[in-house]
Amino acid sequence: MLGDFIIRVLVMFLGYVYPAFECFKTVEKNRADVEQLRFWCQYWIIVAVLTVFERIGDIFVSWLPMYGELKLAFFVYLWYPKTKGTTYVYESLLQPFIAKYETEIDRTFLELRTRAWDMAILYWKNFSSQGQVKFYEILHYLASQSPRHTTNQMDEAQQQKAPTPEAKTVIHRHSEKQIQKPPMLLNRAVFQAQKADQNG
Incomplete structure (x- = not known):
């Protein structure tokens, strides 16, 4: 070796x-x-x-x-x-x-060069057309996946944030109580004036 x-x-x-x-x-x-x-x-x-x-x-x-x-x-x-x-x-x-054999060799090389050029053009056309098709398929796939994916994510997020019917009732009662309670920032005179307007 x-x-x-x-x-x-x-x-x-x-x-x-x-x-x-x-x-x-x-x-x-x-x-x-x-x-x-x-x-x-x-x-x-x-x-x-x-x-x-x-x-x-x-x-x-x-x-x-x-x-x-x-x-x-x-x-x-x-x-x-x-x-x-x-x-x-x-x-x-x-x-x-x-x-x-020079003339035969020249003719053979010329034919081979012509065939090679024709094959190169043919392969280039096939490659470019298939590449174009694949490119559009990828774009179509990405376009079809993107909105559905974001819609699904938004639906899941809304479902997670959306309260159940029981929770809605509790929230509604809680909000009513908050409306009945006087705000902390208002002083007593302003509150009484507002209450008098509501009753009157």
Whole structure:
């Protein structure tokens, strides 16, 4: 397990990080060498093709003994200054194959791009229409729940505050007694004058 981890780290560093840094240095030169740029473009094309085929055929090749070590050696072979295997692999294997099927590949990519765009538009329309329907359903649900909920709460509060018939009688008698009692704030002369007006 540790060996696999070390091999993966080395592949990541020697297959991607170091070549990317060298490519960066080539691009950032004041007068970039066209041959160096071509070399690194060819390298990244080969790595992209290798990565795609590796993802597709991982089941078939990953179990091979020393597969990680062979992959690491291949990456180093591609960019190593003395071997510069990128030029050989690109010009003898990849370029003739791609040149032979270039029109079919272009047509396939164009069809795939058109289908992908059509599917993206279709999914967007479905998503927006379903989202709109769901949004209105949520609003309708909230609108239907809100008044009923507050009405129920108000009814419960009124029922709790509303006195029973027996309590109503007691309250009515109590209020009559309060009316018959003289108010505390009025003095006796004012009270007597009011009583005389009522009797008179």
